[in-house]
Amino acid sequence: MSMTPLTATAGRLTSEGEPLNYLNNGHGLKSWLLTKDHKRIALLYLFSVSFFFIIGGIFALLIRINLLSPEGLFNPDTYNRIFTAHGIIMVFLFLVPAVPAVLGNFLLPIMIGAKDLAFPKINLLSWYCYVVAGIFLTVALIAGGIDTGWTFYTPYSTSYSNSNVLLAGVGIFIAGFSSILTGINFIVTVHTMRAPGMTWFRLPLFIWAHYATALVIMLGTPVLAITLSLMALERVAHVGIFDPAMGGDPVLFQHMFWFYSHPAVYIMVLPAMGVVSELIANLARKNIFGYKFVAMSSLAIAVFGFLVWGHHLFVSTQSIYLGIIFSFLSYAVAIPSAIKVFNWTATLFKGSISYDTPMIYGLGFIGLFLIGGMTGLFVAALGIDVHVTDTYFVIAHFHYVMVGGSLMGFLGGMHLWWGKITGRMYPEYWARAAMVIQFVGFNLTFFPQFILGYLGMPRRYAAYPPEFQVLHVLSTAGATILGLGMLITIIYFIWSLKNGERAPANPWGASGLEWRTSSPPPTENFLETPVVTWEAYEFAPIETMDVLGYPGDPGKPSQPVPAEHGTED
Amino acid sequence: MALIETETAPERIELHAEHHPHLAHHFESMEQQREAGTLGMWWFLLTEIMFFGGMFLAYTVYRHIYFDAFAAGSNVLSIWWGTFNTAVLIASSLTMALAVFHAQMGNSRKVVRFLLFTIILGTIFLRVKYIEYSDKFEEHVFPAGDFRWPIEHEANRPNNVGDMLLMLIGAEPLNSSPQGPEHAFSVKVTTKYAEKGPYYGVGGQVPEEVQDPGFGGHVRMYFWLYFAMTGFHALHMIIGIGLLLMLAWQARKGKFSREYHSYIELTGLYWHFVDIVWIFLFPLLYLVDRHL
Amino acid sequence: MIHHSLLAMSWMLPEQASSYAPEVDHLYEFLVGTTIFFCVLIFAAILFFFVKYRRRSSDEIPRPIAGSMVLESAWTIIPFIISLFMFAWGAKIYLQEYTIPNDALDIYVVGKQWMWKFQHPEGQREINELHLPVGRKIRFIMATEDVIHSFFIPAFRMKEDIVPGPNRYTTVWAEPTMTGQFHIFCAEYCGTSHSGMIGWVTVMNDRDYQNWLSGGAAEGSMADRGASLFQQLGCITCHRSDAQGQCPRLEGIYGKEQLMSDGQKVVADDSYIRESVLSPLAKIVAGYQPIMPSFQGQVSEEQIQELIAYIKSIGPPETTNATPGTMKGSTKISAPGSNPAAKPPIMTTGGATIVAPQTEKAQPAQLPQQTPGQNQ
Amino acid sequence: MSEHIVPKKIYYRIFGALLVGTALTVIFAFINLGNFNIVAALLIAIAKALLVITFFMHVKYSSRLTKLWVAVGFIWLFIMLAITMTDYLSRAWLVYRP
Numbered sequence A: 001m002s003m004t005p006l007t008a009t010a011g012r013l014t015s016e017g018e019p020l021n022y023l024n025n026g027h028g029l030k031s032w033l034l035t036k037d038h039k040r041i042a043l044l045y046l047f048s049v050s051f052f053f054i055i056g057g058i059f060a061l062l063i064r065i066n067l068l069s070p071e072g073l074f075n076p077d078t079y080n081r082i083f084t085a086h087g088i089i090m091v092f093l094f095l096v097p098a099v100p101a102v103l104g105n106f107l108l109p110i111m112i113g114a115k116d117l118a119f120p121k122i123n124l125l126s127w128y129c130y131v132v133a134g135i136f137l138t139v140a141l142i143a144g145g146i147d148t149g150w151t152f153y154t155p156y157s158t159s160y161s162n163s164n165v166l167l168a169g170v171g172i173f174i175a176g177f178s179s180i181l182t183g184i185n186f187i188v189t190v191h192t193m194r195a196p197g198m199t200w201f202r203l204p205l206f207i208w209a210h211y212a213t214a215l216v217i218m219l220g221t222p223v224l225a226i227t228l229s230l231m232a233l234e235r236v237a238h239v240g241i242f243d244p245a246m247g248g249d250p251v252l253f254q255h256m257f258w259f260y261s262h263p264a265v266y267i268m269v270l271p272a273m274g275v276v277s278e279l280i281a282n283l284a285r286k287n288i289f290g291y292k293f294v295a296m297s298s299l300a301i302a303v304f305g306f307l308v309w310g311h312h313l314f315v316s317t318q319s320i321y322l323g324i325i326f327s328f329l330s331y332a333v334a335i336p337s338a339i340k341v342f343n344w345t346a347t348l349f350k351g352s353i354s355y356d357t358p359m360i361y362g363l364g365f366i367g368l369f370l371i372g373g374m375t376g377l378f379v380a381a382l383g384i385d386v387h388v389t390d391t392y393f394v395i396a397h398f399h400y401v402m403v404g405g406s407l408m409g410f411l412g413g414m415h416l417w418w419g420k421i422t423g424r425m426y427p428e429y430w431a432r433a434a435m436v437i438q439f440v441g442f443n444l445t446f447f448p449q450f451i452l453g454y455l456g457m458p459r460r461y462a463a464y465p466p467e468f469q470v471l472h473v474l475s476t477a478g479a480t481i482l483g484l485g486m487l488i489t490i491i492y493f494i495w496s497l498k499n500g501e502r503a504p505a506n507p508w509g510a511s512g513l514e515w516r517t518s519s520p521p522p523t524e525n526f527l528e529t530p531v532v533t534w535e536a537y538e539f540a541p542i543e544t545m546d547v548l549g550y551p552g553d554p555g556k557p558s559q560p561v562p563a564e565h566g567t568e569d
Numbered sequence B: 001m002a003l004i005e006t007e008t009a010p011e012r013i014e015l016h017a018e019h020h021p022h023l024a025h026h027f028e029s030m031e032q033q034r035e036a037g038t039l040g041m042w043w044f045l046l047t048e049i050m051f052f053g054g055m056f057l058a059y060t061v062y063r064h065i066y067f068d069a070f071a072a073g074s075n076v077l078s079i080w081w082g083t084f085n086t087a088v089l090i091a092s093s094l095t096m097a098l099a100v101f102h103a104q105m106g107n108s109r110k111v112v113r114f115l116l117f118t119i120i121l122g123t124i125f126l127r128v129k130y131i132e133y134s135d136k137f138e139e140h141v142f143p144a145g146d147f148r149w150p151i152e153h154e155a156n157r158p159n160n161v162g163d164m165l166l167m168l169i170g171a172e173p174l175n176s177s178p179q180g181p182e183h184a185f186s187v188k189v190t191t192k193y194a195e196k197g198p199y200y201g202v203g204g205q206v207p208e209e210v211q212d213p214g215f216g217g218h219v220r221m222y223f224w225l226y227f228a229m230t231g232f233h234a235l236h237m238i239i240g241i242g243l244l245l246m247l248a249w250q251a252r253k254g255k256f257s258r259e260y261h262s263y264i265e266l267t268g269l270y271w272h273f274v275d276i277v278w279i280f281l282f283p284l285l286y287l288v289d290r291h292l
Numbered sequence C: 001m002i003h004h005s006l007l008a009m010s011w012m013l014p015e016q017a018s019s020y021a022p023e024v025d026h027l028y029e030f031l032v033g034t035t036i037f038f039c040v041l042i043f044a045a046i047l048f049f050f051v052k053y054r055r056r057s058s059d060e061i062p063r064p065i066a067g068s069m070v071l072e073s074a075w076t077i078i079p080f081i082i083s084l085f086m087f088a089w090g091a092k093i094y095l096q097e098y099t100i101p102n103d104a105l106d107i108y109v110v111g112k113q114w115m116w117k118f119q120h121p122e123g124q125r126e127i128n129e130l131h132l133p134v135g136r137k138i139r140f141i142m143a144t145e146d147v148i149h150s151f152f153i154p155a156f157r158m159k160e161d162i163v164p165g166p167n168r169y170t171t172v173w174a175e176p177t178m179t180g181q182f183h184i185f186c187a188e189y190c191g192t193s194h195s196g197m198i199g200w201v202t203v204m205n206d207r208d209y210q211n212w213l214s215g216g217a218a219e220g221s222m223a224d225r226g227a228s229l230f231q232q233l234g235c236i237t238c239h240r241s242d243a244q245g246q247c248p249r250l251e252g253i254y255g256k257e258q259l260m261s262d263g264q265k266v267v268a269d270d271s272y273i274r275e276s277v278l279s280p281l282a283k284i285v286a287g288y289q290p291i292m293p294s295f296q297g298q299v300s301e302e303q304i305q306e307l308i309a310y311i312k313s314i315g316p317p318e319t320t321n322a323t324p325g326t327m328k329g330s331t332k333i334s335a336p337g338s339n340p341a342a343k344p345p346i347m348t349t350g351g352a353t354i355v356a357p358q359t360e361k362a363q364p365a366q367l368p369q370q371t372p373g374q375n376q
Numbered sequence D: 001m002s003e004h005i006v007p008k009k010i011y012y013r014i015f016g017a018l019l020v021g022t023a024l025t026v027i028f029a030f031i032n033l034g035n036f037n038i039v040a041a042l043l044i045a046i047a048k049a050l051l052v053i054t055f056f057m058h059v060k061y062s063s064r065l066t067k068l069w070v071a072v073g074f075i076w077l078f079i080m081l082a083i084t085m086t087d088y089l090s091r092a093w094l095v096y097r098p
């Protein structure tokens, strides 16, 4: 293996005698706000998406509080603004960027053995776009709120709602830009910057998932951008492009919106699926059963995901013939997800299954996603969807996939890589407890909603007939428990930054390049260019793995290297 | 699949005797850097296709529903300007391609020259767009505000190359006036489409209580798409010209060489793409049902 | 219809109060069953592996297993077949829900922020309350005055958006099979009081319904009211039966194919008439000048419905024998009880009125002519 | 992979072809071909776009991957147009046909 020195800084010590890593290589606000290091940008993202998650979560709790009483505790206008804010923040400012922009950003270059993403400046720009988008949306919320629902259906949004819609439209447009920039970076990096020996079928499934996600982002997001632009312009000029009074067709807006927003649900779940593959493989120390099928199913989801948007329009007056086609295609796109679930399960067979928190999250993901996905089959069935569309059944369906699925995947990933990212381990006991609390709270929140929905409880209702109250109260109770679980997680993560155990390079005995560099990694990820000679998920005794971060005992806390190891450029 | 398998992982270990000054720290070689740039630009253009695609979709749907109104609106545009601008843009694509060619040859002075040609042609295009837009304002077919249909007063339209050149420099055209052949517009359009009825909101916004915008309202939809599509296209042109100016400046200072000119190539890709968008916009917007 | 199932007997299903509700529930139960099956299968496997293969020493490395083509095919193909079944069943119900039967009783629905307005052909008007006879097929002809609303009766398993626009009525149908009171909801978000846009449908047996009908409607049937509107609005000045070719006569046009000036043929259904009133220029009848003014803003949605009811009712007796080859059969459906059996089945979604290809032969209506619009 | 340099001659030829294409577009627009006017216009536009992509944008000399991506871009656009138009063509309430 050649010993190309990678950076001037690698292997050096800080003035305090700590090994120099990406965290302590540069101090001060400026070194963070102007950083081009993908790992630091990932942390910027982590901070900002967590912020918006908490805001979105608080809105969720407000929703649940309102629904404690059949008359609703807030007035309807307030309630409408609350659920809209909840939906917009959770989708555009939290879940779409969460896994890719935090974990993907941090890990993608490391996992393929690159020093950074292909376009570091664009990566930073992406974060700034995100921030600007966040500001726009926050201003829109403070200036009086938006009450359109996250779907902005016309003509309500263009002719009836208030003009904060304009701000929100622009905000989401910019947020879209931010994800496009991340997407470009991922695709190009995976194509051009893999380390020697890192062939396509040696890529971790995390990478495949992110690659597929990037495809979806690139091909879908621009359509949302133009749709919301046209909507915003319509709001201003009232020319009628979506306004039936002027000859426009509101259903066209729905087509254009869902052309992005259905694929967007896969933007939200595919990266989490990538995370789950890593969790399961690494904590069962087994290669993923049917690696190629899992890899290809990600691509299949990305491609077929574009053909089913009309399943949100079954009762919207679109052509019934097209509705039937869309229903069929929706079933087709469910198959690749099923393939993944079966393969993950089979991976456990004859594994060495650890009971650590990430694994529990991984299993939680499978269970909840399974329920969420199967109920997707309910709503894809035309005859049933006519009854349950726009009811709590749909709400429950998508919270099962988005919260039970994606959010659990995200949290699992955060636990798996927390040591890698921060250099400190989270407290295992509290983590397991929090996971169990979340799991229980989650099911209590959303399972009753399936029943509510089938009984006919419509969504976006500030008040409701009294016979639904029992189930609503149950759901609110669940949300409280869920919130408590989240709060615990947030607290111990912050606590561990100072007080956690120091993380070794490879705390799990995992395979994958990111475990072959120190925790936290040096600025350019490795001290020398890695050469990959092993297959994906090829587990080996931990002593036999070279650590290409700071040399030292693998599995032990990283050791500083003598200063002469690093050479000047 | 085969596509993916045949592609081997990029070579990365080879030591580079001399580091090119423009090689970014995280790339191993100029080759890798160039490839990344090209791929990145192509993917960006893909997103652009989808971005304009949204408008093409709206266009297709409404042209299908309101064909007559689209035909009527289209006949208001000047085919002379449209054709002229198409030619200008194609020529600018040629000069752009030649600029890239000279960059590949390492011929800096010619690079600057062809970049300037491209900029000039792009500016001419925008100048024409400006004239056309002002005409549309004058004729009150800008879709917001004081939209009127059928148009009551026609702006000057050129009907030969000489006139176009005169108008480009801001002079009065010699023989194009509402009486020229292009005036056929009023005659043709009014005979074929007048029966379709007026715009109920003549002289302003559609009044609240009269919700039916009538035929003119659909023409207005056409103009909305016309302004949105050409407007976004023009915005791309402006950005393109900005990029070209920057490149010309850098090229003049000798930043580019045989080995290092990828920015020129990438901007070239962008420029050609903008040209392609126009290649579609021209027939779709200017040539609906011209054979009256 | 009696329905045996665990779910139906529990509190997890709303009442099955329409003819297709049981079938929707059957499919639902099938899906619940499938879901339970897969959940049990996978949860059991996971739990079993989780216990059996728990990590016993920190450095153990299990033997890798590559995968199995057989298994992969199995769990691709089997779910696919199951889902094809779900798809076909769902689509079948969907077609049933949106194939409007031709012997239905028409109820006119107008959604507006934030209330439901109903009109019965006999003339009764209701707000947020709707009375229906049990055992009769009901066709809801719906329009909105502002944004999108969605007409949802959970007990009927019936829902359809009402999209604004001059050229569409949305049509949906149901056959109540159970007397009682059921919720009406608005299921598409429509602004502040979206959740207040609710009401009750009362399904009654036929006698009660007839009693109820005879109770109200001081101003006469919808068609009667339409007739006086026809006078008031001045339609009559042009559309007179003795009009000298300036304007088309409206007698007997309802349900017939009309030839437009651009050569296209359009069935004069509710949507078409509504559009003729609101945007007369959209479609010009062949041979006429576009001189009809728009009545947009001068007539309310209910009034348009009354005009339609009137136009429906003015089929002159001579036109009962439709020319073979054009529109077959009776040209009118009117008061409840008439049976224009020969009307082609119409499937609609979103006002998309699709005249199904005709197989039956032309068949002149031999039904006793009733004076339409009269209460029985 | 070193870059391929396209001779200048080719650029000029393509330029010529594009101008001819533009002229044809205009000419065809004035001939009444019924529904085929739009077909002709689009076919010519596609041909012109292909020329630009292939030669000016060097796709002819690029990797198969680039070719694939270019195709993907247009295929996705087509998917969006085709599926949405299916709705409009099979919805009977929209019958304003030319």
Ligand code: HEA
Pocket: A151, A265, A266, A268, A269, A311, A312, A330, A331, A333, A334, A335, A337, A338, A339, A341, A342, A369, A370, A372, A373, A374, A376, A377, A379, A380, A381, A385, A388, A389, A390, A394, A397, A398, A401, A402, A405, A406, C038, C078, C079, C080, C082, C083
């Ligand atoms: C992460 C997000 C996510 C994911 C992954 C999915 C996944 C799926 N969704 Fe969901 N969906 C949403 C988020 C998501 N959805 C949201 C946000 C909405 C509502 C938006 C709004 O209106 O506000 C929505 C709404 C929605 C609707 C519209 C409902 C309505 O408004 O009326 C439909 C209809 O078809 C649908 C279908 C599906 C299907 C078929 C899948 C499939 O991909 C699921 C596939 C997975 C499985 C099937 C599980 C694995 C299965 C097995 C292991 C067992 C065997 C399988 C078979 C027998 C096939 N979804």
Ligand code: HEA
Pocket: A053, A054, A056, A057, A058, A060, A061, A063, A064, A083, A084, A086, A087, A088, A090, A091, A094, A095, A148, A149, A150, A151, A395, A399, A402, A403, A407, A445, A459, A460, A461, A462, A475, A479, A482, A483, A484, A486, A487, A490
């Ligand atoms: C990623 C997406 C996402 C996520 C994570 C969630 C999370 C949750 N959602 Fe939401 N939801 C949506 C996406 C999401 N939702 C969307 C798209 C809609 C549709 C909107 C529309 O109709 O337009 C919706 C709608 C929606 C509704 C329906 C509203 C209606 O139609 O009337 C409800 C009702 O129960 C709900 C509940 C919840 C709950 C209880 C959570 C819980 O999981 C939340 C748990 C999290 C917390 C509770 C926060 C935890 C943090 C703290 C407690 C820390 C506090 C700390 C400090 C102050 C320091 N959501």
Ligand code: CUA
Pocket: C111, C112, C113, C114, C148, C149, C150, C186, C187, C188, C189, C190, C191, C194, C195, C197
């Ligand atoms: Cu009307 Cu919601």
Ligand SMILES: [Cu+2]
Pocket: A261, A262, A265, A308, A309, A311, A312
């Ligand atoms: Cu979807």
